[in-house]
Amino acid sequence: MINRHTTVRGLAAAFAATTALAAVPAVAADLSGKTIEYVIPFSESGGSAAWANFYAPLLSDALEGNPTVVVRYRPGAGSTEGANWFQSNQNKDDGTLIFGTSGSTQFPYLLGDPRVRYEYKDWQVVLASGTGGVVYLPPELGEKFDGDFDDLKEEFFLYGSQGATTLDLVPLLAFKMLGLQVDPVFGVEGRGDGRLMFERGEANIDYQTTSAYLSNVQPLVDDGIAVPAFTWGALDDDGNIVRDPTFPDLPSFKEVCEATEGCETEGVAWDAWKAFFVSGFAAQKLVYLPGSASQDLVDTYTAAFDAVKAREDFKEISGETLGVYPQATGAAAQKANEAATTITPEAKQYVLDWLEEAYNVTLD
Known part of the structure; x- marks a missing residue:
């Protein structure tokens, strides 16, 4: 059984780690002339859209070859429809597809919602954003x-x-x-x-x-x-x-x-x-590559997000959209991903029982 307290301590410590610990590719994958689809399972009017549209042009500047990064919206079924779609595209291995989730995507996964046909363990995380x-x-x-x-x-x-x-x-x-x-x-x-x-x-x-x-x-x-x-x-x-x-x-x-x-x-x-x-908050939003993407691509995206965070003006331009919360990459992002998608059986059952008793909500 996963020790929840150990996992959360690891998340916080990893968030505090320096970017020097992040993997740096020996040769960055060249994405020249390509269009990157940055897919989020939400509409274009919400907080996830603002988050994705903030990062998209900065990511374009930071990636090797300066590819065009376009935000695509796939809303539906409380974001599970888009996540299920991403699960079905795990063979997209050329670096032209990334996927952004939110707590609204993590929660159905944690609760065992029958609409969930996606598995976070199949995906490769490259960024984790916190909020309050x-x-x-x-x-x-x-x-x-x-x-x-x-x-x-x-x-x-x-x-x-x-x-x-x-x-x-x-x-x-x-x-x-x-x-x-x-x-x-x-x-x-x-x-x-x-x-x-x-x-x-x-x-x-x-x-x-x-x-x-x-x-x-x-x-x-x-x-x-x-x-x-x-x-x-x-x-x-x-x-x-x-x-x-x-x-x-x-x-x-x-x-x-x-x-x-x-x-x-x-x-x-x-x-x-x-x-x-x-x-839902400390590790609310995460960016993933498909499971089939090479380690070079994972490292390339990690280095690109590190470069974005290292910009002299990052604190100034990110304040309104991101606040002062951690933007984790590398090992820190992996810890965040684990913590955001893990719950003990006892805690899960407590929530399921409370939802049914208080609101007559069941996830059958």
């Missing part, structure tokens, strides 16, 4: 939050959700662990729609990923319309959850859980939440 998220409240509830939710357990919360098995699994499970009475309104098409519900007064608790929070929620905070409560946190070198580096003044979920009566940061519920937090 912030939970916020309206002012009348925010003034009752003092680092714990003990004074808010009698409140009734409405939360706009894309579905219990999407990335919203992380906040919904966190709300349960905190003992909150949260009624999710399922069916919103994206977190942006959840934010609009909050702005219209149709929801009174919400979360947004870091980039969306900075762009769309921080102005609400500045205007006194929203009050940030906590972040999901980040991982340190030992695999512990610490404060998000983008929001160092906000407590992490772990801090809030420890301060809230009845919320535990050890045991199967915590292990389950942490597994999906890593998959």
Whole structure:
């Protein structure tokens, strides 16, 4: 059995490794005159599209021969349709196909969703991107939050959700662990729609990923319309959850859980939440080559992403899209891939039982 805690510690330590540890090809594969299809299993309006379109031109500049890198969209079935398509194209071995996943692709895999016909172990990872998220409240509830939710357990919360098995699994499970009475309104098409519900007064608790929070929620905070409560946190070198580096003044979920009566940061519920937090945030987005791609191609892409990260202007141009989270390559990306696609049987069963009991959701 895989030791989850060892895996997560390895992920955090690998994220901290220098790029000098990444493989460097003796002779980079020359992709001159070729078109690289950078496929993501989502529509062109979401966060994954912004992530892919940020990297595409930089990757074109960094790869040998400066090939054209074009982002292609293959949405459907919560991203499993595109992932199944990539699985069927594992013989594409010329370096002209790469695939980008997100937590929305990892979660069905972790849960054993019957729609999943893809196997991460068949794929070769070349990049792993982390991100964060912030939970916020309206002012009348925010003034009752003092680092714990003990004074808010009698409140009734409405939360706009894309579905219990999407990335919203992380906040919904966190709300349960905190003992909150949260009624999710399922069916919103994206977190942006959840934010609009909050702005219209149709929801009174919400979360947004870091980039969306900075762009769309921080102005609400500045205007006194929203009050940030906590972040999901980040991982340190030992695999512990610490404060998000983008929001160092906000407590992490772990801090809030420890301060809230009845919320535990050890045991199967915590292990389950942490597994999906890593998959959905700490190692949320990953780039893969097909399994048939040669080691030279893997090394070539690894070196190209390293070159992108080494740009003098990378921090400046990446801030809005990527934040200050790790962009892992080489051994670090492999550790991230392992952590993002691994869950203990006990934690998996806990989540499956909770989904059925709380939301009548089964994955048959």
